[in-house]
Amino acid sequence: MPDHYQQLIDFDQKHIWHPYTSLNHPTPVFPVESASGVRLKLADGRELIDGMSSWWAAVHGYNHPVLNAAVTEQLTKMSHVMFGGLTHQPAVELAKTLIDISHQDLQHVFFADSGSVSVEVAIKMAIQYWASKGQPQKQRLLTIENAYHGDTFGAMAVCDPDNGMHHLFSGHCRSARLTLYAQTQHCCGYIRTHRARCRRHAFLQPRLFKESP
Numbered sequence: 768m769p770d771h772y773q774q775l776i777d778f779d780q781k782h783i784w785h786p787y788t789s790l791n792h793p794t795p796v797f798p799v800e801s802a803s804g805v806r807l808k809l810a811d812g813r814e815l816i817d818g819m820s821s822w823w824a825a826v827h828g829y830n831h832p833v834l835n836a837a838v839t840e841q842l843t844k845m846s847h848v849m850f851g852g853l854t855h856q857p858a859v860e861l862a863k864t865l866i867d868i869s870h871q872d873l874q875h876v877f878f879a880d881s882g883s884v885s886v887e888v889a890i891k892m893a894i895q896y897w898a899s900k901g902q903p904q905k906q907r908l909l910t911i912e913n914a915y916h917g918d919t920f921g922a923m924a925v926c927d928p929d930n931g932m933h934h935l936f937s938g939h940c941r942s943a944r945l946t947l948y949a950q951t952q953h954c955c956g957y958i959r960t961h962r963a964r965c966r967r968h969a970f971l972q973p974r975l976f977k978e979s980p
């Protein structure tokens with residue numbers, strides 16, 4: 768491996784804290800030179816298949832030519848613009864596509880920039896929904912055992928506190944709001960069985976209850 772890459776590794780191990788690793792005892796890292804589809808080409812010439820699949824891997828694979836072309840074209844116009852009070856063609860097109868592939872009752876789009884943030888947004892929307900219905904006391908969230916919803920605080924609050932990868936933080940999350948744990952992996956089954964309890968506590972769209980037999 769060229770010196771340059773060993774320097775990358777040395778600096779990385781000394782100064783960069785990677786997700787889900789120890790700062791003091793970092794796990795080894797492998798410099799990636801390029802990527803394509805499911806394959807990663809390492810600096811030392813080896814090729815790996817990224818078998819993590821959903822975890823941080825793009826759904827279309829790495830280095831997809833269509834995505835690359837779209838990003839390149841967009842960059843010639845603007846990489847980013849704030850979304851408060853402004854809009855643009857790509858946002859409208861994406862919203863249209865999302866509405867087209869969603870249930871007909873879902874006609875509105877709110878953009879968030881990660882999975883964790885989307886969970887935060889959903890929690891805030893649920894709180895706002897019940898507050899605007901005159902029931903601000905509805906402060907409990909329904910989640911499922913073994914759940915993982917992301918790493919921000921709101922998202923951690925609805926993860927399984929024991930095995931949702933955040934057990935160190937479970938005390939803080941629970942103090943923020945009580946979490947109602949489903950006894951089953953199947954949330955809808957739980958809702959059917961405990962309908963009254965869910966109505967009392969959980970943040971749920973009324974449609975969900977109507978649709979339960």
Ligand SMILES: Cc1ncc(COP(=O)(O)O)c(C=O)c1O
Pocket residue numbers: 821822823881882883884915916917918
């Ligand atoms: C089910 C689920 N929800 C939320 C997240 C968090 O997404 P992000 O890493 O984009 O914040 C993940 C990430 O793997 C996930 O698998």
